[in-house]
Amino acid sequence: MTGHADDGVLVARARTGDTAAFERLVRRYSGPVYRIALRVLNDADAAQDVAQEAFVAAWRRLDEIRAGQAFAAWLYRIATTRALSAARRRGTAGQPDPVEEPDTGAPARTGDPVQHVLAEDLRGALWRALARLTPEQRACWVLRELEELSYDEIAEITRSGPDAVRGRIHRARTRLAEELSAWR
Structure with missing residues (x-):
């Protein structure tokens, strides 16, 4: 899990009302929570709303974390559940064009403008292909490939079995490979 050793300490302090401790957790996990919501929903505004809702829910439900439970996994569950619920409410019809991942401080572009354009085109193709997966497949793929869980x-x-997760990731990878075959 991507959690930090001191998450438990921060959670314990936040449970006593220490808002500064919770703010540290928010800063630490706001990027991954937003990325998960963005990839599931494919809508930057909706992803921002879901991320905010997830942190509000986490603050209100801190007492629900079991001893020894990783804060990151618990928070990702809240965010993923809320994102999937929002995706189901919206349905797949009328979704906006795929939202590209915000710049995450990737290595600076090389001096080769052709390579940069090709990389940007491939990245756009990946986001468009991801938008065509089911929200559940997207969520599993994002958690595995981007968050490395x-x-x-x-x-x-x-809240599904490992076999269901494997199946969703397999179907997502197969579909992405088909959609991106021109880039091989």
């Missing part, structure tokens, strides 16, 4: 962690977050 294990199948068991994803199963816990999505």
